[in-house]
Amino acid sequence: MRRMTARPANAHQARLLTLLRDGGPNSRAQLGDQVDLSRSKLAVEVDRLPETGLVVADGLAASRGGRRSHNIRLNPELRFLGVDIGATSVDVAVTNAELETLGHLNQPMDVREGPVAVFEQVLAMAAKLRASGLAEGFDGAGIGVPGPVRFPEGIPVAPPIMPGWDGFPVREALSQELGCPVMVDNDVNLMAMGEQHAGVARTVADFLCVKIGTGIGCGIVVGGEVYRGTTGSAGDIGHIQAVPDGRPCACGNRGCLEAHFSGAALARDAVEAAQQGLSAELASRLETNGGLTAVDVAAAASAGDATALDLIREGGNRTGQVIAGLVSFFNPGLVVIGGGVTGLGHTLLAAIRTQVYRQSLPLATGNLPIVLGELGPTAGVIGGARLISDHLFSPA
Amino acid sequence: MRRMTARPANAHQARLLTLLRDGGPNSRAQLGDQVDLSRSKLAVEVDRLPETGLVVADGLAASRGGRRSHNIRLNPELRFLGVDIGATSVDVAVTNAELETLGHLNQPMDVREGPVAVFEQVLAMAAKLRASGLAEGFDGAGIGVPGPVRFPEGIPVAPPIMPGWDGFPVREALSQELGCPVMVDNDVNLMAMGEQHAGVARTVADFLCVKIGTGIGCGIVVGGEVYRGTTGSAGDIGHIQAVPDGRPCACGNRGCLEAHFSGAALARDAVEAAQQGLSAELASRLETNGGLTAVDVAAAASAGDATALDLIREGGNRTGQVIAGLVSFFNPGLVVIGGGVTGLGHTLLAAIRTQVYRQSLPLATGNLPIVLGELGPTAGVIGGARLISDHLFSPA
DNA sequence: TCTACTTTTTCCACTCAGAGGACAAAGAAG
DNA sequence: CTTCTTTGTCCTCTGAGTGGAAAAAGTAGA
Numbered sequence A, B: 001m002r003r004m005t006a007r008p009a010n011a012h013q014a015r016l017l018t019l020l021r022d023g024g025p026n027s028r029a030q031l032g033d034q035v036d037l038s039r040s041k042l043a044v045e046v047d048r049l050p051e052t053g054l055v056v057a058d059g060l061a062a063s064r065g066g067r068r069s070h071n072i073r074l075n076p077e078l079r080f081l082g083v084d085i086g087a088t089s090v091d092v093a094v095t096n097a098e099l100e101t102l103g104h105l106n107q108p109m110d111v112r113e114g115p116v117a118v119f120e121q122v123l124a125m126a127a128k129l130r131a132s133g134l135a136e137g138f139d140g141a142g143i144g145v146p147g148p149v150r151f152p153e154g155i156p157v158a159p160p161i162m163p164g165w166d167g168f169p170v171r172e173a174l175s176q177e178l179g180c181p182v183m184v185d186n187d188v189n190l191m192a193m194g195e196q197h198a199g200v201a202r203t204v205a206d207f208l209c210v211k212i213g214t215g216i217g218c219g220i221v222v223g224g225e226v227y228r229g230t231t232g233s234a235g236d237i238g239h240i241q242a243v244p245d246g247r248p249c250a251c252g253n254r255g256c257l258e259a260h261f262s263g264a265a266l267a268r269d270a271v272e273a274a275q276q277g278l279s280a281e282l283a284s285r286l287e288t289n290g291g292l293t294a295v296d297v298a299a300a301a302s303a304g305d306a307t308a309l310d311l312i313r314e315g316g317n318r319t320g321q322v323i324a325g326l327v328s329f330f331n332p333g334l335v336v337i338g339g340g341v342t343g344l345g346h347t348l349l350a351a352i353r354t355q356v357y358r359q360s361l362p363l364a365t366g367n368l369p370i371v372l373g374e375l376g377p378t379a380g381v382i383g384g385a386r387l388i389s390d391h392l393f394s395p396a
Numbered sequence C: 001t002c003t004a005c006t007t008t009t010t011c012c013a014c015t016c017a018g019a020g021g022a023c024a025a026a027g028a029a030g
Numbered sequence D: 001c002t003t004c005t006t007t008g009t010c011c012t013c014t015g016a017g018t019g020g021a022a023a024a025a026g027t028a029g030a
Helices: A009-025 A030-036 A039-052 A115-131 A169-177 A187-198 A264-275 A280-289 A294-302 A306-330 A340-359 A379-392 B011-023 B028-034 B039-052 B113-133 B171-177 B186-197 B263-275 B281-290 B296-302 B307-329 B340-359 B378-393
Strands: A055-060 A071-076 A080-085 A089-095 A101-108 A140-145 A182-186 A205-213 A218-221 A335-338 A370-372 B055-060 B071-072 B078-087 B089-095 B101-108 B140-145 B182-186 B208-214 B215-220 B335-338 B371-374
Touching: A009 A030, A009 A039, A009 A071, A030 A039, A039 A055, A039 A071, A055 B296, A080 A115, A080 A187, A080 A379, A089 A115, A089 A379, A101 A115, A101 A379, A101 B186, A115 A169, A140 A169, A140 A187, A140 A379, A169 A182, A182 A187, A182 A379, A187 A205, A187 A218, A187 A280, A187 A335, A187 A379, A205 A306, A205 A340, A218 A306, A218 B307, A264 A280, A264 A294, A264 A306, A264 A340, A280 A294, A280 A306, A294 A306, A294 A340, A306 A340, A306 B307, A335 A340, A340 A370, B011 B028, B011 B039, B011 B071, B028 B039, B028 B071, B039 B055, B078 B113, B078 B186, B078 B378, B089 B113, B089 B208, B089 B378, B101 B113, B101 B378, B113 B171, B113 B263, B140 B171, B140 B186, B171 B182, B171 B296, B182 B186, B182 B378, B186 B208, B186 B215, B186 B335, B186 B378, B208 B307, B208 B340, B215 B307, B263 B281, B263 B296, B281 B296, B281 B307, B296 B307, B296 B340, B307 B340, B335 B340, B340 B371
Parallel strands: A080 A140, A140 A182, A205 A335, A335 A370, B078 B140, B140 B182, B208 B335, B335 B371
Antiparallel strands: A055 A071, A080 A089, A089 A101, A205 A218, B055 B071, B078 B089, B089 B101, B208 B215
């Protein structure tokens, strides 16, 4: 039996909830230092907070030189589910209400199998996490899918790499199955929210989060809020033209960034190079595994293989050129690089940095850090938990 | 002697002021229909509004079937000054508090002469407008400059085409000279605000406003608010690489959009074409005027000159490619094209549209209008008036 | 142990924004 | 001249929130 939780009654309670989420257990007095409310008003709101089921008392705090204060904290039994559906694998994690990961599962999986098959898998993984004692049930879930989403309804729209998902009511269906509130968003937005909450972007209001996986996307954060665009497709930078008259892309155009550099493109290029005998390292790996992925290229590169390094550098240059344009346009305070190819590490990062710092104007790049994401594969699931907690911790 | 005006005391008054600005004179009853306040509260706020000096009574309204209501309106004596400093000319206009243009002057002028010379000119133009009886004095001024601005302080920063302006305290200096509040912003942002207030973008929350003049810039509006970026240089798209290893640009790089298409680049290309004997039309104009500008190219094009048309088409293609990338990234609800080259009209627009619709994904372009600005050279000055009115009509 | 000082919490009186009803004022329609 | 509608004013009531006083629960030194 699932406990029922209620949304906060007003903006004050919402603010207190986020303070408890981001700062952990806290005394009433300390909360008072952080919000701008009179003692009396604070007492009233704090007293009412447990009625929502989201907050519980937590004993006495240490003395600060006088009477000891009462601690409160978010209900430690609350559980959020973060789901990050990638093109070729799915991550599912359980967090507590403070968005700390308690358990994390990853499984290979092809999104093209369609929503029904994928969610069967996701639900099985969620059940497994529950069976291992991490949760009795879920109080909310945040789902990331690799394509544009009509955000208010939580429905994917015209996702190029996910045929069969167009119009599928993800939010409603999963809410039914899980018996809890669900929010759905593009996976890059979730990654951005994850890095914002617990990663490198904690203190930046305007930043970009470029995710290079099977495809390429970009989370856009404006004033601390994710920007999704008019139809929910903002950040879809994989099909920006990077090479005039370049390679044909699945979208029908030529020279798209994604056709020249992405997990898929990199793997294809590596196979080609191996077959042409350009790299003994890659050729032997191809023979051993029967195929190559970005991971193989990363390994070959760190073994010093020149061809692998060239592939990474060239891809980084292409990506860097596109990012340079976005930096000129958007003037962010930070650029985060993440996704599956993060394993390519500093070779990739150096190539991207070179292009951006060379091509964008000094005013935009002067104080612009370009860094790898801190959270790796957990960014997405933490972002999912963050998404649903933002929803549940806001007034109804 | 200038009257003193005060800022509204609270958000309700601010809301009423913008309603009066955007909807003109209005009866108390009609205002009541538009705001969500009880009659008593509304009466209190409306009664206090004249204390600010911004609002005056305006007789009785027509009956709506019962007792006639009292009209109020923004003080008809209020005057805002809108100043749009371009690279090669300056526009100065006077508006009333409803942001209607009462008088408008334009003069050629080179920004490179520096802020002192330019503002001497601007003040002379403002004095001329005042002398012609349009204003006794100014209650506020909004200034647009062709480069990035540290917005809160109103100080240009590192403007590439305006040497000598870096760090000049425009806001403070002009506030002194004019004796009224002043706000300063990038000229493309002003154009965006102008088109938002009185032009094609009245109903759109997220849009881009591309201004092609001597240089190229882009105003970015997110959720109805201008987005300025971390250092105020957002929208600086003139130096995005449009042509790999293309022409050298003043910024030190090669292939910048601005180096390939802008008022300046177009004029240069036209001269070159004329000298090479590619176009009799352009050659004769070159001989007559001793030089060519975008206006000549526009005239030649509408006379059917093939070379001129080619120049415009190629420029449009370049610009369209860059815009296509921005559309994929930003997913706007509208793209406005404006600036000095608007005279190139539909040839340019068609080229841009072709590229954008071809290169961006259907989800982003499906319902995306790409249109010419409606206000032409008045967009900037109206935007300036809008900028200062937003400031004056918000609680202090 | 006792005393003086701090910090936290509760209690209470007070202010203020705002809502909404009653009613007066002003006009329309017959 | 009467009846109905709309508009504006007045007055009371409510609920959010503030800030002071005092109680509760500590610490630290004599």
